[in-house]
Amino acid sequence: MLKIENLHVFYGGIHALKGISMEVPEGKIVTLIGANGAGKSTTLRTIVGLVKPREGKIIYRGEDITGKPSHYIVRKGIALVPEGRKVFVNLTVYENLLMGGYNRPEDDEFRKDLEYVFSLFPRLAERKNQLAGTLSGGEQQMLALGRALMSRPKLMMLDEPSLGLAPKLVEDVFKSIQEIHQNGTTILLIEQNAMAALQIADYGYVLETGRIVLEGTGEELLHNEDVKKAYLGG
Amino acid sequence: MTLSTFIQQLINGFSLGSLYALIAIGYTMVYGIIRLINFAHGDVMMMSTYFAFFGYIIFRIPWYISFPIAMILTAVLGILIDRGAYKPVRNAPRISALITAIGVSFFLENFGIVVFGGRPKGFRIPKLFGHIFEVKGVTVPALSLWIPFFTAIFLVLTFYIVYRTRRGMAMRAISRDMDTTRIMGVDVDGIISFTFALGSFLAAAGGIMWAMKYPQINPLMGIIPGLKAFVAAVFGGIGNVVGAAIGGILLGIIEIMFVAFFPQLAGYRDAVAFFLLIGVLIFKPTGIMGEVLPE
Numbered sequence: 001m002l003k004i005e006n007l008h009v010f011y012g013g014i015h016a017l018k019g020i021s022m023e024v025p026e027g028k029i030v031t032l033i034g035a036n037g038a039g040k041s042t043t044l045r046t047i048v049g050l051v052k053p054r055e056g057k058i059i060y061r062g063e064d065i066t067g068k069p070s071h072y073i074v075r076k077g078i079a080l081v082p083e084g085r086k087v088f089v090n091l092t093v094y095e096n097l098l099m100g101g102y103n104r105p106e107d108d109e110f111r112k113d114l115e116y117v118f119s120l121f122p123r124l125a126e127r128k129n130q131l132a133g134t135l136s137g138g139e140q141q142m143l144a145l146g147r148a149l150m151s152r153p154k155l156m157m158l159d160e161p162s163l164g165l166a167p168k169l170v171e172d173v174f175k176s177i178q179e180i181h182q183n184g185t186t187i188l189l190i191e192q193n194a195m196a197a198l199q200i201a202d203y204g205y206v207l208e209t210g211r212i213v214l215e216g217t218g219e220e221l222l223h224n225e226d227v228k229k230a231y232l233g234g
Numbered sequence: 235m236t237l238s239t240f241i242q243q244l245i246n247g248f249s250l251g252s253l254y255a256l257i258a259i260g261y262t263m264v265y266g267i268i269r270l271i272n273f274a275h276g277d278v279m280m281m282s283t284y285f286a287f288f289g290y291i292i293f294r295i296p297w298y299i300s301f302p303i304a305m306i307l308t309a310v311l312g313i314l315i316d317r318g319a320y321k322p323v324r325n326a327p328r329i330s331a332l333i334t335a336i337g338v339s340f341f342l343e344n345f346g347i348v349v350f351g352g353r354p355k356g357f358r359i360p361k362l363f364g365h366i367f368e369v370k371g372v373t374v375p376a377l378s379l380w381i382p383f384f385t386a387i388f389l390v391l392t393f394y395i396v397y398r399t400r401r402g403m404a405m406r407a408i409s410r411d412m413d414t415t416r417i418m419g420v421d422v423d424g425i426i427s428f429t430f431a432l433g434s435f436l437a438a439a440g441g442i443m444w445a446m447k448y449p450q451i452n453p454l455m456g457i458i459p460g461l462k463a464f465v466a467a468v469f470g471g472i473g474n475v476v477g478a479a480i481g482g483i484l485l486g487i488i489e490i491m492f493v494a495f496f497p498q499l500a501g502y503r504d505a506v507a508f509f510l511l512i513g514v515l516i517f518k519p520t521g522i523m524g525e526v527l528p529e
Contacts, residue, residue, distance in 0.1 A: 048417050074419035086414040088407045099407055102400065103419045151419060 001026040001186055002047070002078075002155060007056035009039075009046050016042045018210040019056070024155065029177075029187040031197040031218070033231055034207035040190045041083055043207070044157050047188075048080045049073045060155070075103055079153035083160045083190075085144040089133030093124055096132050096143055100150030110150075116183075117146040120176060138169040145176055149185075156180065157188040162196065174200060194231035198222045206231075235494065238371040243494040244487065249378040251486020252385035253447070256440030257463035258470065258478040259392060260312075260433025266409040266473035267429055269328060273335040274315060275437060276460015277342035280453060282308040282438030283445040284350055287357060297360040305438040312434025313427045321423065346453025354452040357445040381443050388439050389479050395432065396475050405429055409473060458504060462489075465511040470522050477523030484522075485510065 002024040009017040017039045024030045032040050045051045047058055049070035058066045065073050074080075079100075088096050097117060104110050118125040121142040127135060132143055141161060148156055158177065162170040174196055181187050181200075191197035198204055201218035206227060214227065221227050257279055264272045285307045289300030319338050323330045365376035396402040404425045407415040416422050444459060445451050462485065470481025485507060493500045514521060 050413055050416060069421075070416040071419045071421045074417055080417045082414055082417065086411055088410050088414070090406060090410050091403065095403055098400070098403060099415070099418045099420075102404065147418075 001061060002188070003057075003059040004043075004047070005057040005059070007043070007046065007058065008054045009042055009051055010054050011042055011051065016210055017046070017053075020207070020210070020212055022205050022212060022215070024186060024188050025203075026154075026186055027184070028202040029181055029189060029200055031189045031191060031201035031204045032207055033191055033194040033197055033204060033221075033227075035230075036192070037209075038207040039210045040207055041159055044080055044159050044188070044190060047073075047157065048078060071103075074151065077152075077154035079148035079151050079156050081144045081148045081156065081158045081161060083163065085137075085140045087132040087135070087140045087143045087147065089131065091132055092129050093132055093135070093143060094128045096147050097124075097150050100147035101152075103151070109152075113150055113152055117149050120149075120179065121146055138165055138172070141165060141169070141173055142176070145173070145180070149180065153185060155186045155188065157190075159190050160192060161189075162191065162193045170196065194227070195222075198227075236371075239494070242372050242374065243490050245372075245374055245378050247487035247490030248483060249381040249447070249486070250490055251483035252382045253440045253444050253459070253482075254463050254466045254485050255479045255482025256385055256388060256436045256443075257459060258466040258482040259389075259475055260437045261464050261467040262470070262472055262475060262478040263396075263405070263429050263433050265467070266475075267405055267412075268320070268324070268331075268408075268426060270320065270331045270335060271464065272433075273332070273460070273464075274338035274342055275433070276456035276458075276463065277339050277346075278308060278312060278315070278434050278456070279437040279441035279444070279459060280346060280451070280456030281311055281342060282434075282441040283357070283451040283455070284346065285438070286442045286445065287355060287451060290360075291355075291358055297362075301442050304442060305435050308438035308441075309431040309435040312430035312437075316427050316430040321426075343453050343457075350453055352453060354450045357449040357451050359446045359449055363446055377443075377446055381447065384439065384443065388436055392432065392436065392475065401425060401428060462504075462507045465507045468511060468521055469514050471520055471524030474521070474523040477521055480522060 004020055004022050007017050007020045020043060032043060034040050042051060046053050049068055052067050057064060060076060060078065065076065088099060091099065097114060101110055123139055124143055124146055132140065135143060161173050161177065165173065170193065177187060177189065178200055189197055189201065198218045198221050204216060204218050204221045205212050206214040206221065214224065257275065260275050261272060264270055282304055285304035286301055289295045289304055290297055315338055319334050320331060323334050363377045363380050367374045367376060396405060404415060404420045408422060408425060412422060463482065466482040466485045467478045469485060470477030488510065489503060489506050492506045493503050
C-alpha cells in the first residue's frame with residue numbers, strides 16, 4: 001500500500017533520515033519504534049507532505065506522492081494523528097470532526113462515519129458542542145483519532161498516541177486502534193511504548209538516528225535481544 | 235454641549251467608527267491566520283477608492299455597479315499581493331514578512347502617485363447618499379446613516395463566513411495550527427488567499443464610503459485610516475474578528491467625542507488613537523476580546 005524507498009530528509013540543517021526504506025502492506029498494522037530524535041515523526045511528516053525529502057521516493061497505491069502538497073496526499077486517503085494530539089482547541093468537538101472530513105460533503109455517508117466515531121468514543125458525543133480545549137488529555141486523543149477517521153482514511157498513521165496518557169487510557173487508545181484496524185484501516189504506528197506497539201503490530205521497524213537498524217514481525221522483535229535491551233527495559 | 239449636538243456627534247462617531255471597523259477586520263483576519271501585520275492594508279483601501287473613482291466618475295457607470303466592481307477588483311488585488319509578495323516569504327522569519335508589508339505599502343503609495351497623480355481628486359457622492367436630514371434640531375447627513383447600515387450588512391456577512399462556513403472554520407483552524415490544518419486536507423494557501431480577498435473586499439467597502447464621507451482621494455489617503463484601523467484591531471484584540479468590529483466603532487466614537495468635548499485640542503485628533511494604542515498595550519495588551527485559550 002505504502003512503499004518508501006531510500007528516503008533522505010534534512011530538517012533544520014540536520015540529516016534526519018539517512019536513506020530509509022520500508023513498506024506498509026494493505027490491511028496490516030506496521031510499527032516504527034525508536035528513541036527520541038531517531039526520526040520517527042520526521043518519517044510521518046514526510047509521508048504526509050509537511051516535510052519535503054531531499055532524496056528518495058514515497059509510493060502510495062502505485063502512485064508517486066513524493067513532494068506533493070499535503071492536501072493532495074490527504075485526499076488520497078492518508079490520515080495522520082499528530083504527536084501531541086493537536087486538536088483545534090479553539091473549535092468545538094463537532095467542528096474538529098468536521099475539520100477531519102473537510103473535503104467530504106455532509107451527506108449520509110458522512111453522518112454514518114460521524115455516528116461510527118461517536119459509537120467508538122461516546123464521550124465525544126456528550127461533549128459535541130464544547131471547545132476541544134476544555135477536554136482532558138485522554139479525550140483529546142480520542143478526538144484526534146475520531147478526527148482522523150472522519151476523512152475515511154485507507155491508511156492511518158499515528159504519532160505517539162500514548163504520549164502523556166495514564167496507563168489505563170493507553171490501554172483504551174490501543175484498543176481503539178485495533179478496533180479501527182479491524183474495520184479495515186491499515187495502520188502505521190509510531191511509539192516509544194515499544195512493548196504495547198509490538199504486541200499489536202504485524203510488522204515492525206526499529207529506527208536509530210535516521211537509519212533502520214532492524215526489522216521483523218512484531219513477534220520476532222518482541223523476542224529480539226537487542227530490542228529487549230534497548231526498548232523494552234531488559 | 236446640548237443633547238442634540240451630542241446625538242449628532244454620536245452618530246458621526248458611529249459612522250466614522252464603522253469605517254475603522256471595516257478596515258480593521260482585514261488587519262485582524264490576516265494577523266489571525268499568518269501572524270502578519272499587513273501594513274499595506276490602508277493602501278489597499280486607497281486603491282479601492284481609485285477603482286471606484288474610475289468606474290463611477292470617469293466611466294460614469296452607476297454606483298450600484300461600479301462600486302461592487304471596485305470592491306471585487308480590490309479583493310483580486312489582495313490575492314495578488316498575497317501571492318506575489320507574502321507567499322514567497324511565508325516560511326521566512328516574521329520580520330521579513332513585516333518588512334515586505336512595509337515595502338508593499340510604499341509600492342502602492344508610489345504606484346498611486348505615478349499612475350493616478352499626486353494631486354487629490356474630487357469624489358462625487360451619488361445622489362442617494364447626499365441628503366441631509368434634520369430631525370428636531372439634529373442635523374444628520376444621510377451618509378452617516380447609510381455607512382452604519384452597509385457596515386452592518388458586511389459585518390453580518392463576514393461573521394457568517396467566519397463562524398458558519400467550512401472556509402471560515404478552516405480559517406479559525408489555521409489561526410491555531412497551520413500544519414495540522416494542512417493534514418486535514420485543507421488547501422491552506424487557498425484559504426489564506428481567500429482571507430486576503432475578504433479583508434480587501436471589506437477595506438474597499440470602507441474605503442469607498444470613506445471617499446464619500448471625505449470626498450477627496452489621493453494616493454496617500456490610506457495611511458492614517460490604515461494606522462487607525464490597526465489601532466482598532468489591537469484595541470479589540472488582534473486576531474478576533476468581532477473584537478475588530480467593536481474596537482473600530484469605539485475608536486470612531488472616542489475620536490469624535492474627544493474633538494467635541496475639547497475643541498481647543500482638535501489638532502490632536504489623530505493622536506487620540508495612538509494614545510489609546512499605548513494605553514491598551516500597557517494595561518490590556520490582549521485587547522477587549524482578546525482571550526487566552528486553554529492549550
